[in-house]
């Protein structure tokens with residue numbers, strides 16, 4: 209029998225890293241030791257106090273049942289307390305918090321709650337691919353918002369045509385940003401709230417990197433801005449903050465009606481987050497929310513990498529958030545050409561900006577989720593390339 213897949217699957221964009229993956233395999237076969245600066249997954253282990261909390265919780269039979277799809281009351285209380293302490297924003301644990309199986313799950317499902325077939329969704333470009341994927345699976349259409357250097361990698365709201373804004377149901381935003389590592393201030397969020405109110409657009413702010421910041425910078429929450437709760441929700445994740453990518457837990461906070469609509473989608477698709485994991489996450493959030501030791505390690509790597517790349521002639525600035533460098537490709541290369549060149553010459557994997565959208569062309573993303581020792585090795589492999597001069 210010929211299996212005929214659904215139109216919505218055919219509409220998903222092709223997997224852009226296929227050629228790079230194939231080349232990585234070829235280089236490996238040649239016996240080259242490949243070093244990857246392409247990974248958006250912390251290399252460090254989950255802090256042991258969180259692992260211990262899981263062990264304790266998993267031994268309690270009370271944690272073995274179907275969880276509530278909203279998240280346990282205790283978990284939602286802990287989130288509300290953390291939010292109050294971290295951002296000074298009061299959140300109702302009953303109505304304004306929803307546990308997620310990782311924030312990706314909520315981001316991917318939110319269009320099913322809000323978008324009708326043919327509706328537009330405003331998506332940052334370059335951006336995390338799930339905004340686009342979730343939109344397409346819900347039958348919506350993506351309208352890209354270019355993130356350009358001259359605007360500090362914030363979308364230019366005035367460039368969104370009014371007829372597009374009128375048809376848009378959701379605007380996705382993500383600060384601190386993956387892949388550009390840009391940050392946004394409350395003034396920008398205020399402009400977004402005004403724009404969203406004017407056109408009736410729901411704002412979904414992805415704050416996955418809100419706690420991965422350096423040099424005294426503290427990222428604001430979208431919900432700190434007056435009026436934000438009327439128009440939107442914010443997605444939070446424990447993955448990047450606590451090295452918990454494999455655990456699959458995050459949460460959404462904000463507008464009660466949007467939270468409830470997303471909860472209705474979820475109650476039809478999944479049965480919530482394993483309670484032992486919720487209990488471990490509660491322990492993590494109760495610790496205050498940041499792991500200074502991990503941040504110190506990232507900062508050291510960032511500085512080593514930035515200095516090394518500057519020495520090689522690349523124009524790079526140290527970002528004050530995330531674990532990515534967003535770097536312009538030297539003249540004469542496309543993003544993909546440059547990535548393939550680096551891979552073949554030096555056995556180092558980096559991510560082409562074009563994989564995050566059309567407006568990522570001309571950039572590469574370099575992750576510092578590897579040890580300083582490996583970063584030194586990368587820099588020495590790159591020593592003979594005249595990166596800034598080609």
Ligand SMILES: *Cc1c(COP(=O)(O)O)cnc(C)c1O
Nearest residue numbers: 310311312336386416445447458
């Ligand atoms: C990693 C990441 C997420 C997803 O994290 P979860 O593990 O699903 O919580 C969401 N948004 C961005 C921009 C990310 O980089």
